[in-house]
Amino acid sequence: MKAVNVVKEQWVDMFREIGLSDEKMTEWHRVFERRNPEGHQEFLEWLNISGKEIVEIRAL
Structure with missing residues (x-):
């Protein structure tokens, strides 16, 4: 099966x-970045x- x-x-x-607000999505990214940046x-x-948007997301 192809991914x-x-x-x-x-x-x-x-x-x-599932009810996540923009704020909760940002919080999710912050936790992900802190725990596992790579x-x-x-x-x-x-x-x-x-690439530009990735830099912006990771800078949050």
Whole structure:
């Protein structure tokens, strides 16, 4: 079975479906960045987010 990437919008939709606000999504990124910065970078790349946006997200 071939792995298919999920795009950012799909991931955000799933977060919203379970009730996460923008603030909680930002908090989730902060925890991910603090606990596993390399994994966070790889995850954002996996979502096909542009390099510029990745820098902005990780700077939060």
